[in-house]
Amino acid sequence: MCGIIGYAGFRNAQSVLIECLKRLEYRGYDSAGVGIIDKKLSVCKEVGEISNLEKNIPTMKGTMGIGHTRWATRGKVSKENAHPQVSGNKKIAIIHNGIIENFQSLKEELQQKGHKFSSQTDSEIIAHVIEEEYADTLENAVCSALKKIKGSYALAVISEQEPEKIIGARNESPLVIGVGDNENFLASDITALLNYTNRVIYLDDGEIVVMTKNSIRVIDGKKKKLTKKEKIVNWDVKDAEKSGFDHFMLKEIYDQPESIRQLLRGRISEIEEKINFPERVESILGTEYDSIHIVACGTSFYAGLVGKYLIEQLTKIPVFVELASEFRYFGIKKDTSLVVAVTQSGETADTLAALREAKSAGCKTIVITNVIGSTATRIADAYILTQSGPEIGVAATKTFTSQILTLFLLALKEASVRKTLGPDEIYHYILQLKKLPSQVRKILDNIDEITAIAKHLKDAQSVFFIGRGIYYPLSLEGALKLKEISYIHAEGFASGELKHGPFSLLTKDTPVIAIVASDETYDKMITSIGEVKAREPPVIAIADEKDSEIEKHADFVLHFPSNGLPLSGISIAVILQLLAYHVAKLRGCSIDKPRNLAKSVTVD
Amino acid sequence: MKAIILAAGEGKRLRPFTETMPKVMLPVANKPILEYVVDSVKNSGISDIIMVVGYKKEVIMEYFKDYKDIKITYVMQEKQLGTAHALLQAKKHLKHPFIVLSGDNIIDQKSISKLIDEPSKYSILIKEHSHPSKYGVVFVEKNKLKKIVEKPKQETGKFISTGIYKLPNTIFNYIETLASEGVYALSSVIQFIVDSSEEIRVITAESWMDIVYPWDLIRVNEAMIHQSSASTSGTIEKGVVMKGAVSIGKDTTIYSGCYIVGPVVIGEGCEIGPNACIFPSTTIGDNTVVHPFNEIRNSVIMDDVHIASHSTISHSVIGMGTHIGNNFSAIPGDTTAEIEQEFKKLKDTGVMIGEDSIVGDGVATEPGIIIGRQCKVSSLNRITKNIPSKANVM
Numbered sequence: 001m002c003g004i005i006g007y008a009g010f011r012n013a014q015s016v017l018i019e020c021l022k023r024l025e026y027r028g029y030d031s032a033g034v035g036i037i038d039k040k041l042s043v044c045k046e047v048g049e050i051s052n053l054e055k056n057i058p059t060m061k062g063t064m065g066i067g068h069t070r071w072a073t074r075g076k077v078s079k080e081n082a083h084p085q086v087s088g089n090k091k092i093a094i095i096h097n098g099i100i101e102n103f104q105s106l107k108e109e110l111q112q113k114g115h116k117f118s119s120q121t122d123s124e125i126i127a128h129v130i131e132e133e134y135a136d137t138l139e140n141a142v143c144s145a146l147k148k149i150k151g152s153y154a155l156a157v158i159s160e161q162e163p164e165k166i167i168g169a170r171n172e173s174p175l176v177i178g179v180g181d182n183e184n185f186l187a188s189d190i191t192a193l194l195n196y197t198n199r200v201i202y203l204d205d206g207e208i209v210v211m212t213k214n215s216i217r218v219i220d221g222k223k224k225k226l227t228k229k230e231k232i233v234n235w236d237v238k239d240a241e242k243s244g245f246d247h248f249m250l251k252e253i254y255d256q257p258e259s260i261r262q263l264l265r266g267r268i269s270e271i272e273e274k275i276n277f278p279e280r281v282e283s284i285l286g287t288e289y290d291s292i293h294i295v296a297c298g299t300s301f302y303a304g305l306v307g308k309y310l311i312e313q314l315t316k317i318p319v320f321v322e323l324a325s326e327f328r329y330f331g332i333k334k335d336t337s338l339v340v341a342v343t344q345s346g347e348t349a350d351t352l353a354a355l356r357e358a359k360s361a362g363c364k365t366i367v368i369t370n371v372i373g374s375t376a377t378r379i380a381d382a383y384i385l386t387q388s389g390p391e392i393g394v395a396a397t398k399t400f401t402s403q404i405l406t407l408f409l410l411a412l413k414e415a416s417v418r419k420t421l422g423p424d425e426i427y428h429y430i431l432q433l434k435k436l437p438s439q440v441r442k443i444l445d446n447i448d449e450i451t452a453i454a455k456h457l458k459d460a461q462s463v464f465f466i467g468r469g470i471y472y473p474l475s476l477e478g479a480l481k482l483k484e485i486s487y488i489h490a491e492g493f494a495s496g497e498l499k500h501g502p503f504s505l506l507t508k509d510t511p512v513i514a515i516v517a518s519d520e521t522y523d524k525m526i527t528s529i530g531e532v533k534a535r536e537p538p539v540i541a542i543a544d545e546k547d548s549e550i551e552k553h554a555d556f557v558l559h560f561p562s563n564g565l566p567l568s569g570i571s572i573a574v575i576l577q578l579l580a581y582h583v584a585k586l587r588g589c590s591i592d593k594p595r596n597l598a599k600s601v602t603v604d
Numbered sequence: 605m606k607a608i609i610l611a612a613g614e615g616k617r618l619r620p621f622t623e624t625m626p627k628v629m630l631p632v633a634n635k636p637i638l639e640y641v642v643d644s645v646k647n648s649g650i651s652d653i654i655m656v657v658g659y660k661k662e663v664i665m666e667y668f669k670d671y672k673d674i675k676i677t678y679v680m681q682e683k684q685l686g687t688a689h690a691l692l693q694a695k696k697h698l699k700h701p702f703i704v705l706s707g708d709n710i711i712d713q714k715s716i717s718k719l720i721d722e723p724s725k726y727s728i729l730i731k732e733h734s735h736p737s738k739y740g741v742v743f744v745e746k747n748k749l750k751k752i753v754e755k756p757k758q759e760t761g762k763f764i765s766t767g768i769y770k771l772p773n774t775i776f777n778y779i780e781t782l783a784s785e786g787v788y789a790l791s792s793v794i795q796f797i798v799d800s801s802e803e804i805r806v807i808t809a810e811s812w813m814d815i816v817y818p819w820d821l822i823r824v825n826e827a828m829i830h831q832s833s834a835s836t837s838g839t840i841e842k843g844v845v846m847k848g849a850v851s852i853g854k855d856t857t858i859y860s861g862c863y864i865v866g867p868v869v870i871g872e873g874c875e876i877g878p879n880a881c882i883f884p885s886t887t888i889g890d891n892t893v894v895h896p897f898n899e900i901r902n903s904v905i906m907d908d909v910h911i912a913s914h915s916t917i918s919h920s921v922i923g924m925g926t927h928i929g930n931n932f933s934a935i936p937g938d939t940t941a942e943i944e945q946e947f948k949k950l951k952d953t954g955v956m957i958g959e960d961s962i963v964g965d966g967v968a969t970e971p972g973i974i975i976g977r978q979c980k981v982s983s984l985n986r987i988t989k990n991i992p993s994k995a996n997v998m
Contacts, residue, residue: 243666244657244678254662261891261908265873266855270893434893437908438925438960441624442978 002071002083002097003027004175005192006156006166008064008213009183014057016196017067020185021050023192026392027097028071029593035084035093038062041160043093045082049593064213066156066166066186068095074103075120085124087131088115092138092159094130096123097188098152098173106148122151130157139210142167143223146208152349156186168209174347174375177201177209177216179230184211190233191390198233202373231373247591249393249485253577254444257437259388259398260570263405264433273427275413280382284364285414289338293331293363294321295354296342299396299480300403304342305473307407310566314415324350328357335362340410343367344391344399346374355379368406370399384410393592395485397577400477401570405433408566432564436571439561443574446559450575453540453556454582460488460511464502465576466495466532467515468525470569474515478576485594486584495528508536513579515572516543516550518562529553542572605720606698607645610690611638611707612658612681617817617943620958620977620993621923625663628707630821631906633829633869633887636667637815638707640828645705646674648716654694655707656681686788687767688779698773701725704790706767708815710824715809719770724805726775726797729768731812738816739764740791742806749804752791765791766812817943818956818974821921825904826885829867844877853890871907889924903954912965920954928957929965929983937971942990958993 003024007016017034032053033045038061046053050069068083075081084093100106103122106129111117115128129148134141138159152172158165168175168186178185178193178200185193186209190200203209203218207226210217218226245251267276277285292311294304301323308319322331324341328350333339339358343351346369356379359365367380370388377383386402412429415421421429457463463482465475475492482490493502495514506512512532516525529539530553541554546562558579560571584591615627622630628638645653651674657664658681668676679694691704703719705711715729728749730742741761743751752765767790778793778800787793798804813824834849838856848866852858856870859877868882871890876882880898889907894900898911901918908925911917915932922928934954941948955969958976964983975981976993985997 243669244662244664251662251666261873265891269857269875271857271859271875271877271895434908434910435927441925441960445624445978 002095003069003188003192004083004095004097004154004156004186005067005188006065006095006158006168006186006211007067007183008164008166008211009180009185010063010213011183013062013065014060017065018050018054018057019195020187020192021053021067021069023195024069024188025050025593026394027188028069030070030072030077031079031082032067032069033082033084034060034065034067035086035095035158036060036062036065037158037160037163039160039163041086041091041093041158043084043086045079045084047077047079047082064158064163064166066093066095066158068097073099074122078119080119081121083121083123085119085121085127087127089131091161092127092131092134092157094123094127094155094157096126097154098171100125100149100153101151102149103151125149126153126155126157134159134161138162138165138167139208140223142169143208143219143221146171146221154188164212166211168203168211170203170207171205172349172352172375175203177203177211177218179216183213184216186211194233199230200233200373201228201230203228204378205375246585247393247581248391249395249397249577249581249591252391252393252397253574253581255389255398256401256574257440257444259386259402260405260436260440262387262389263402264436265387267409268430268433270427270430270434273423273430275409275416275426277384277409277413278382281366281384282413284338284366284382285410285417287364289336289364290317291334291337292317292319293327293333293337293339293358294319294342294407295324295327295331295339295351295358296321297324297348297350299400299477300342300344300348300351302473302477302480303400303403303407304340305476306404306470306569307340307342307411309470309473310404310408311411311414313566314411315418315420317414317418322354324348324354328354331357333358333361333363337363339363339365340407341365341367341376341380342369342403342407343374343376344370344386344396344403346371346376348376352376352379366410368403370402394594395481395577395580395591400577401573404569404573405436408433429564429567432567435563436567439563439571440574442561443571443578447578449558450578451582453558454579454586456538456540456556457482457488457511457579457583458486458586460509462489462491462505462510464506464510464512464537465490465492465515466498466512466528467492468495468521469517469519470566471515471517471572474569474572474576475513477573478513478515478580481577481580482583485580485591486587486589487594488583488587495525498528498531503531503535506532506535506537508538510537511540512537513540513542514554516541516547517568518544518547526553542575544568605650605700605702606652606654607650607703607705608654608656608691608694608698609638609641609645609705609707610656610687611664612656612661612684612690613708614659614684615708617946618815620974621818621821621921621956623977623993624660624959626657626660627815629660629663629667630815631887631889631904632710632821632825633832634871634889637710637824638664639667639671640710641705641707642668642671642674642676644711644713644716645703647713648720650703650716650720651675653677654679654697656690656693658682658684687790688793689783689788691790692776692779692783695773695776698776701770701772704767704769704771709766709768710811710813710828711766711768711809712811715807715812716768718807719768722770722805722807724803725772726802727770727805727807728794729766729807729809729812730763731766731809732762733764736761736764739814740767741765744806747806749794749798749806751798752795754789754791763808766809768809768812769794817941817948818921819919819941819950819953819972821904822902822919822953825887826902829869829885829887832867832869834866838872838874841878848884883918906959918954919952921956923957923959923961923977925960926957926963927961928963929967931966932963933968935968935970939970939972941972941974943974955987
């Protein structure tokens with residue numbers, strides 16, 4: 001996973017590329033570089049974040065060029081392995097996001113022809129293949145080169161023999177065209193360009209674009225010209241700025257009362273007691289299917305697990321939650337099953353592959369995503385947007401709560417279609433949904449309680465999270481949040497599973513965070529806490545504000561506002577996010593850019 | 605020319621509404637007060653604003669990230685010591701003459717243009733006021749400022765300072781000198797400049813509005829709601845009657861049998877009715893639900909509010925996320941209210957309820973009552989005293 005950018009226009013390319021790269025930094029930040037043509041091609045690369053490149057780059061003239069921020073997949077982090085990669089004759093430069101599968105055989109073939117390679121990357125091959133194929137025009141060279149290359153790519157190519165032109169190509173990695181006046185852009189993600197334009201053309205797999213500052217021509221692999229529609233994106237660039245918060249993650253946690261409102265807007269009608277979805281989604285929900293498969297990765301997978309409990313409870317339809325990276329190869333894809341893919345970016349490679357597999361097996365597919373126009377929305381039969389606005393912090397926060405709520409709305413809609421819930425029960429849930437923004441505000445308001453608890457966790461070597469029912473996947477998510485940004489080892493368990501192994505890890509230095517809901521599992525949870533306490537670790541309970549008993553059992557208590565049972569999960573998720581954030585902050589971690597992680601993972 | 609807008613203050617007298625947002629972000633006809641100020645500045649041709657922020661700055665920065673066609677640079681004032689101190693924080697951004705305004709006073713564009721066009725080095729906008737002693741009273745001779753007296757004990761003069769000035773950047777020499785003596789109020793600096801026999805020209809503002817107490821929101825809302833254009837989107841069912849200027853946001857549904865008399869502004873994603881009556885000078889925020897058989901008149905209802913059926917709400921302000929039960933009655937009338945140890949005579953005023961409170965069924969509130977944020981009032985209570993935030997009334 002990497003970020004790529006291309007510019008042809010009238011401004012100084014260097015400053016445009018650096019600025020756009022900063023907005024793509026969430027996609028990778030171990031090395032970066034730019035290649036600019038001002039009659040001659042010149043390339044500058046540095047190891048480290050974009051700011052390091054910015055500091056060390058000499059002033060380069062020229063109004064067209066390409067830039068790249070890398071997240072190493074093949075070849076270690078080094079200046080040689082950073083992009084742009086150049087051809088043997090140093091005239092062609094390319095940037096690449098993706099993985100070339102047949103690079104070994106291509107490399108041997110080229111070495112026999114006398115090509116010498118200076119990096120360990122698969123990407124360098126592309127520059128050499130294009131050089132080899134270059135006969136008349138760069139466009140033809142790229143087209144024939146792509147016929148030889150197998151794998152996934154978003155690509156931008158420049159050559160000093162044709163200094164006006166950038167060629168872009170896409171296959172299973174994201175690439176968009178930004179349309180400006182007397183300038184045009186290429187980028188992995190439209191948010192990088194919003195400072196300059198909100199007019200965008202989405203490329204599809206197998207498409208190639210030939211771009212100059214005042215022309216855009218999209219062709220397919222057979223060089224047939226395609227007509228593509230320009231779309232307007234409504235996000236503002238400053239959406240991607242921190243609004244006075246210390247970190248994007250904190251801003252995004254605080255965004256949640258608003259992101260929940262955005263999600264619910266137009267989707268629930270209190271007076272008519274109903275849930276509204278786009279027509280295509282509703283017509284799929286109206287069809288007969290005997291099971292639901294939710295496929296996702298990472299945080300979205302945990303949202304899916306919460307969704308399983310919600311959908312099964314409200315509709316009685318069996319739900320299977322599968323990791324996309326496993327499901328694509330091993331999952332049973334029956335045409336009587338509905339497949340719901342959950343992906344924030346809509347570009348997660350494994351989830352897309354799983355979606356394609358399911359679709360070709362004849363399953364009906366729905367995707368829940370935050371990004372309109374993303375690849376997933378174009379593969380699936382129907383899509384639901386979470387409408388959360390851009391999420392920049394690598395640790396997912398507001399999109400997690402939005403994904404859970406979307407799955408909850410899906411469960412409610414299906415329950416009303418299948419009549420497993422009556423209108424009055426649905427009305428009751430709608431009223432509870434409406435209370436969510438103010439309940440989240442209440443948690444944000446009592447931040448001091450959470451920061452006080454964070455102090456007890458900051459020096460822990462290891463932290464356990466336990467819960468039952470939907471609080472089990474929330475425990476998993478709480479542990480994931482904590483480990484990914486604070487680097488403390490953390491594990492989530494179903495509390496009934498503790499005695500089947502994890503107990504042996506408990507010591508008085510292993511804090512345990514127990515999510516305790518006032519439901520039928522309450523007594524069981526108290527028993528679990530008792531068992532844990534016997535090994536003397538500090539216990540932090542997250543409990544209903546009306547629960548006055550819990551203080552007797554736990555060392556510390558964080559309260560969440562009382563709400564109907566499944567929906568208190570949203571408040572608990574917010575508490576877990578804040579806890580992870582404040583622990584990471586106390587430990588001085590790089591919260592928005594945790595080591596070795598990137599926002600959306602577009603490689604397998 | 606640049607403009608500097610002072611928006612760092614908290615607005616203690618506007619609690620509970622300012623507990624979660626700075627005073628400048630309080631909504632008037634579904635737009636923050638500060639946006640009116642920024643609009644006027646922009647329409648007077650200025651394209652570069654320095655905004656001094658402090659208390660709850662994130663709310664301001666988050667809102668204005670979408671603001672178009674104007675450059676906003678934020679400057680932090682950590683402690684709100686005074687207006688001159690606030691100005692000092694922006695010194696490095698102000699190399700040329702500039703305009704200074706407070707973000708919590710609504711001002712018209714024409715007055716700002718007059719100030720910009722005035723050739724003199726120093727100028728001030730003033731306004732006639734019926735209760736000048738609450739403000740900086742100005743004394744003028746031949747269009748020149750003679751004296752400025754902050755909150756005089758006796759009623760004297762009739763013109764007040766709007767706090768809007770055009771100033772040269774040399775004023776920072778004066779501000780720094782006085783700040784070293786512990787003087788942080790801009791009006792004191794201005795008085796010092798007058799005393800140093802500099803000439804300060806006086807210009808009368810056309811329209812200027814101040815918001816000091818919660819009920820001022822009703823008055824200012826009434827005055828500004830006329831400026832909103834009547835535009836209807838969303839769904840309006842058959843059998844809805846709308847008269848006068850009514851503005852309805854997208855994704856809002858007005859159910860059959862509603863009677864709406866403008867000027868009324870209703871935000872996005874609301875559900876109103878069936879059979880609800882909304883009378884003039886009422887603003888309703890986003891995602892608010894008004895159930896059947898309600899009467900709402902001359903009130904400000906913010907976002908996410910939930911009003912169950914058969915309630916009467918007039919001359920009132922209902923904060924974001926508040927839930928009101930059936931048969932609620934906000935009795936309007938005359939009263940004397942106490943805020944921050946000051947007593948204020950009020951005419952025809954209903955109730956002020958802060959953010960995220962829950963009011964049960966059949967509750968009645970006496971005129972001018974202030975209920976705080978996150979309060980719980982259980983059913984069938986009659987509220988005769990102000991209720992502090994986070995309190996429960998059993």
